[in-house]
Amino acid sequence: MGDFLSYLGRNYADIFSYTIEHIQLLGVSLTLAILIGVPLGIYLTTNEQLAATVLQAASIILTIPSIALFGVMIPILSLVGQGIGFLPAVIALILYSQLPIIRNTYTAINNVDPNIRDAANGLGMTTMQRLLKVEIPNGMPLIMAGIRTATVLSIGIGAIAAFIGSGGLGVLIDMGISRGNQNMIIAGALAISILAIAADFGLKKIQMKFSPKEIQ
Amino acid sequence: MIEFTNVSKTYPGGVKAIDDISLSIGHGEFVVLLGPSGCGKTTLLRMVNQLEELTEGEIAVEGSSIHDLNKIDMRRNIGYVIQSNGLFPNMTIEDNVMVVPAMLGWSKEKKKERFEYLMNLIGMPPETYRKNFPHELSGGQQQRIGVARALAADPPVMLMDEPFGALDPIIRARIQEEFLDIQRTLKKTILFVSHDIDEAIKLADRIVLLKDGKLQQFDRPEELLNRPANEFVSEFVGEDSVLKSLSLYQVQDMKAKLTLPEASDGLDGTVFKHGDSLRYVLSHLLHPTPKPVYFERQEGGLAGPISVAHIEAFVREMTA
Known part of the structure; x- marks a missing residue:
């Protein structure tokens, strides 16, 4: 224990910069994942057939082991000179995030009380107004729950992306294993766990703030 | 104000939800669409603000055909109330x-x-x-x-789809009264869906009775009760149509029709006011331990005691 603490004392600056790298990777990939997944989930509510196909595809992606997905992407992205590093890691995290985000958004919008939708139409809201003023606010808890799942999932998978040179806290674990340095492994694993818990907690707070009181 | 001309709606399978209905609803009129479940009353209502499409015929609101109007604009210009209130839970009152x-x-x-x-x-x-x-x-x-x-x-126009249907009877009766009061001041043109004949009698200027998408009768409540157009109508209004029709009339109507005795001492009895329903009056008279019933008089003093015979005479007068 004392050994571990003195390791932390000597290396806190490195651990901190790896954490920042990890957060950057997550920030970029989750932002893009939300920008793709939420509109797609909303669009799918208007097209039942496409919805089934897309959700099936997203489920399949989630079953691919991350290390295999990275492997597959190396030759493809090598064509543009980006076989390893930040870009493939971001792409992988976006793909993994799609299922929780799309599925939850789709379910959230579909589950809005049909009477409320009927009232919105009857009062003369346009499709866009109905979406922005009624359907999204009322589906917010479920949409945010999907984003939370995607975030926690991405934090874990982001650690594995260290193997293809994305940087981040996975680097500590990777190096710790190859050097037989237990303190490094523990520091990396601990930092990832804390990050995941903190992110989940923070997003939950945001979710509460933006949810209608009745449906919290 | 609202004009239905030969309106029909046929579903792809060939089922006719609405079958050749023509109605003309005047300005400030309160019309109740009445009928059993599945008779098409809600469909007919929702056609007006184009939440349902019609396959044949035409509907005009304030003189312009709904097809010529912008859907969004026309809906904003028509009030819409539904049974489950449809309030947005994410918004303040x-x-x-x-x-x-x-x-x-x-x-x-x-x-x-x-x-x-x-x-x-x-x-x-x-x-x-x-x-x-x-x-x-x-x-x-x-x-x-x-x-x-x-x-x-x-x-100017309100569409109301069983707005009070989910409320308990006491609250419903109170809200009906309140809404009638509001309507007396505002004079909106109202289309109101109901499956409850008592509600229809209480609220409507005229009632549209539907069955299987077909118009059975379009008339004032007392006509519907006293002169049903066909077998279905008389069945729908029920065996107690005379009783029901009593809720259409108030103490003042009876005072206007009949010459009532002046009460010498209306002391230990129940006194009914001008606007009280005759249905309540009759109910009092039929009570197992009846108290004498009196009516308030405009010029002061009381009329009465009122008996069942008076009610009988009044009903005969009204249905003659």
Whole structure:
């Protein structure tokens, strides 16, 4: 224990910069994942057939082991000179995030009380107004729950992306294993766990703030 | 005001939901669409604001065919109330009520003023409820807010789909009374769906009785009760149509029709006022331990005692 603490004392600056790298990777990939997944989930509510196909595809992606997905992407992205590093890691995290985000958004919008939708139409809201003023606010808890799942999932998978040179806290674990340095492994694993818990907690707070009181 | 001309709706399978209906509804008229479940009354209502398409015929609101109007604009100009109130749970009461004015781009002051006027109209103090959310209100209050929301932009036409159907009988009766009072001041043209004949008799200027998408009778409540057009109508109004028709009339109607004795001492009895329903009067008279019944007189003093024979005479007079 004392050994571990003195390791932390000597290396806190490195651990901190790896954490920042990890957060950057997550920030970029989750932002893009939300920008793709939420509109797609909303669009799918208007097209039942496409919805089934897309959700099936997203489920399949989630079953691919991350290390295999990275492997597959190396030759493809090598064509543009980006076989390893930040870009493939971001792409992988976006793909993994799609299922929780799309599925939850789709379910959230579909589950809005049909009477409320009927009232919105009857009062003369346009499709866009109905979406922005009624359907999204009322589906917010479920949409945010999907984003939370995607975030926690991405934090874990982001650690594995260290193997293809994305940087981040996975680097500590990777190096710790190859050097037989237990303190490094523990520091990396601990930092990832804390990050995941903190992110989940923070997003939950945001979710509460933006949810209608009745449906919290 | 609202004109249905040979309106039909046929579903792809060939089922006729609405079969060749023509109605002409006047300005400020309160019309109840009545009939058993599946008779097409809700479909007919929802055709007016184009939530349902019609396959044949034409509907005109205030002289212009609904097809020539912009769907969104026309809906904002027609009040719409549904049974499950359809309030938006994410919005405060004020935002809910002011949905249409906000879309129409009213100024802040105008919206505030209108909100306060409407809340006072429905008997809920605006300051108390402004910041509340719908789930914090009782069912009756939510339904009142639903009515206020429909009235927000002062539309000339209101469409109401069983608005009081989900309320318990006591609250429903009270809200019906309140709404009638509001209607007497505002004089909206109202289409109101109901499956409850008592509600229809109480509220309607005229009743549209439907069955399987076909019009059975379109008439004033007393005509429907006293002169049903066919077998279905008389079955629907029920064996107790005479009793029902009594709720159409008030003490003042009876005083106008019959010469009632002046009461020498109307002391230990029940006194009915001008606007009380004759149905209540009869119910009192049939009570196992009846007390003498008196009517209040405009010029002071009391008329009575009233007996069942008076009611009998009145009914005969009205159905003659």
